[in-house]
Amino acid sequence: MSDVAAGPLADVDADRRPVVLFDGVCNLCHGAIRFLVRHDEHGAFRFAPLDSPVGRALLEEHGLPTEDHDSFVLVDADGVHRKSTAALRVARLLDSPWNLAWAFRVVPRRLRDAAYDLVAEYRYYVFGKKDACEVPEPEIRERFLERSLE
Template sequence: MSDADAAVDDDTAPLADVNPERTPVVLFDGVCNLCHGAVRFLVRHDDAGVFRFAPLDSPVGRALLERHGLPTADYDSVVLIDDAGAHRKSAAALRVARRLDSPWNLAWALRVVPRRIRDAVYDLVAEYRYGVFGRKDACEVPEPEVRERFLERSLE
């Protein structure tokens, strides 16, 4: 067995139990209060439990970013990894909204707004999110009832 095969078989490998094609993964800024609020919102409005979550700077987050050729040190964007690949900024937010419970799924209609405009608004919010919403010293531990939806086991 090669080293690569051993890494795939190793249960400690960050992506051992991760399958974004089956269960989409939302990567978020683990210290951002706005991002934590957004994740709590997603959990509440995703009755089917479609999404899994991981901080961008976690081993799972970094491994998924690397797999999709995205920078591993830029935490200014939410990233959705699903069966269609990796999506950032407004594209990620709208693709997530599309799979939420009604009426939140209606936000998918905003995809008709040109991406450059959507992303400009996204970037403005991202630039000021810490100043307006604050930040944590570390990623908070999820509540027990939703912990299984978080892929980063170090949060337990």
């Protein structure tokens, strides 16, 4: 068994099951994950907090910083995506009508990311934050790659 297979990425197969990395203490992010679970009828996505061992390992594997998280990240068969691009790629795989948001990809990324950055900058002020990442509900726990949340 290789070191990678025994490590935090042992259960990750982003080519088949895209992984959404999120800020584990952000109330807005938790709301977004609950939304994704509700509107991902086929269970395509897996989830992990950015600051979990799985999250940090995926960030390192793709050359992204493992501190100062200002974005959620999507890791899929096409690579790693951040900010508005990640949000649109996630929306593309959701049930209708949410998948129609993919059409916004025609908006220049610089403009999309500026709007994303504005929300990200004030997310704790507007939505608040938790002291720690909460444990997911039992009915969706298998979709979370970070087993320490159990």
